[in-house]
Amino acid sequence: MDFEASTSPRFFVLTEGATRSHYDVDVDPVEPVSLGDAPCCPQCGGFVGMLPWLPPYRVELELHGEELGDFISAPGYEWLISERVAEAFRAEGLTGLEGFHPVEVLRVKCMRKRPRKPLTVPRYHVVWPCFSRAAVDLVLNRVRTVEPLTCLECRVAGINAINGFVLEPGTWGGEDIFRPRGMPGTIVVSERFKDFVEKHGFTNVVLTPTEQYVWDPSNLGPAPLPVA
Numbered sequence: 001m002d003f004e005a006s007t008s009p010r011f012f013v014l015t016e017g018a019t020r021s022h023y024d025v026d027v028d029p030v031e032p033v034s035l036g037d038a039p040c041c042p043q044c045g046g047f048v049g050m051l052p053w054l055p056p057y058r059v060e061l062e063l064h065g066e067e068l069g070d071f072i073s074a075p076g077y078e079w080l081i082s083e084r085v086a087e088a089f090r091a092e093g094l095t096g097l098e099g100f101h102p103v104e105v106l107r108v109k110c111m112r113k114r115p116r117k118p119l120t121v122p123r124y125h126v127v128w129p130c131f132s133r134a135a136v137d138l139v140l141n142r143v144r145t146v147e148p149l150t151c152l153e154c155r156v157a158g159i160n161a162i163n164g165f166v167l168e169p170g171t172w173g174g175e176d177i178f179r180p181r182g183m184p185g186t187i188v189v190s191e192r193f194k195d196f197v198e199k200h201g202f203t204n205v206v207l208t209p210t211e212q213y214v215w216d217p218s219n220l221g222p223a224p225l226p227v228a
């Protein structure tokens with residue numbers, strides 16, 4: 001038995017359900033939309049994230065599927081979560097989400113001709129996963145980047161392809177949902193978060209073990225191993 005593998009924590013990448021799925025929906029923030037300043041790396045000063053969306057949170061939802069799910073990705077780094085998720089997350093003491101501001105849903109546009117049953121619109125809250133000290137080693141994980149990695153703090157180098165990854169041992173601070181250094185555009189969750197999603201049967205959320213997570217739109221494959 002591989003002792004290392006059986007004891008090290010497991011992590012999963014959180015994504016929405018597939019396009020054209022039962023819960024497929026787009027979020028349109030309603031004007032006026034205010035945006036804050038993009039977060040910067042304390043070491044190199046480079047941008048490590050997109051402009052944050054500031055209140056008021058007013059949206060129109062464009063439903064391509066048939067039902068509204070518990071998790072909805074908004075433009076930028078924000079997500080809408082249903083009240084059911086927000087309450088359970090807080091009641092069970094999970095960590096790593098920030099925000100929890102109420103969202104006003106002004107309209108739901110049903111893009112299908114005829115929904116099969118009357119639509120229920122949950123109360124939504126806007127949240128964003130925190131930036132974590134947990135780090136991804138872009139070289140060891142053979143991530144394809146736009147530029148060579150220059151800052152070991154933020155490890156932001158622009159990502160072209162991910163073909164599975166692991167976190168650097170000892171860097172994770174215990175958050176249940178977060179953005180790791182090196183992959184700020186990727187949401188990673190703990191095993192506890194996965195159990196939480198499964199126990200409650202939350203919808204429109206897909207969890208993939210980080211080792212199996214592939215995001216490679218141009219089919220580049222893993223980066224070559226560095227020459228020793």
Ligand SMILES: [Zn+2]
Nearest residue numbers: 041044151154
């Ligand atoms: Zn940096």
